[in-house]
Amino acid sequence: MIKVTNLQEMNHIENAALQMHIRKKAETMMQEYQVENLNDIGCFIVLELEEFTNFPISEMEFVEVLFLEKSMFLHGVRIVGDSYGEDIYLPIEVVTC
Numbered sequence: 001m002i003k004v005t006n007l008q009e010m011n012h013i014e015n016a017a018l019q020m021h022i023r024k025k026a027e028t029m030m031q032e033y034q035v036e037n038l039n040d041i042g043c044f045i046v047l048e049l050e051e052f053t054n055f056p057i058s059e060m061e062f063v064e065v066l067f068l069e070k071s072m073f074l075h076g077v078r079i080v081g082d083s084y085g086e087d088i089y090l091p092i093e094v095v096t097c
Contacts, residue, residue, distance in 0.1 A: 001054065002046040005039040013046055017068035018089060022046075025087070042085040055090045065092070 002012050007026060013019040022044050033041050047054055057063055060076035066089070074090040 001048065001051055004044040004046070007038060015068070015071055015091075017071060018046065018073065021066075021068055022087070022089075041083060042080075042087065045086055045088045047088065047090045049091050052090060055088060060088070061085075 002009075004010055004013070004022065004026075007023065010019055010023050010026070013022065026038050026044065029041060030036070030038060035041055055074065055076065056078070057076065059078050061079050063074060063076040066073045066075040072092050074092050076088045078086045078088065080086055
C-alpha cells in the first residue's frame, strides 16, 4: 500500500499512467480548494492487487472502474470528514493487446 499525502510522495507510484492521473487530480483539487498542502483536504491510497480486503466497497462514496493505458483499477472515494477524503485505487487486472 502506498499512501500519498503530498506531491513529493507521488514518485513512489510505479505505474506511470496512474502517477500522472493522480498528480493531475491532486493539483486540480489543491487549486480548487486553495490549499498548499494536499493533506489538508485528502490523500490518495494505492493498494496492491492482493490487498483487496482493504478496499471497503460499502464505505465508498462511489466506485468506478478506471482504465489507464494498459492497466485497470477499481477506484473509490471515501469521505473521512467534512473536508477530508481518500481516493483509493486497487489494480484489478492488466489488459494485454
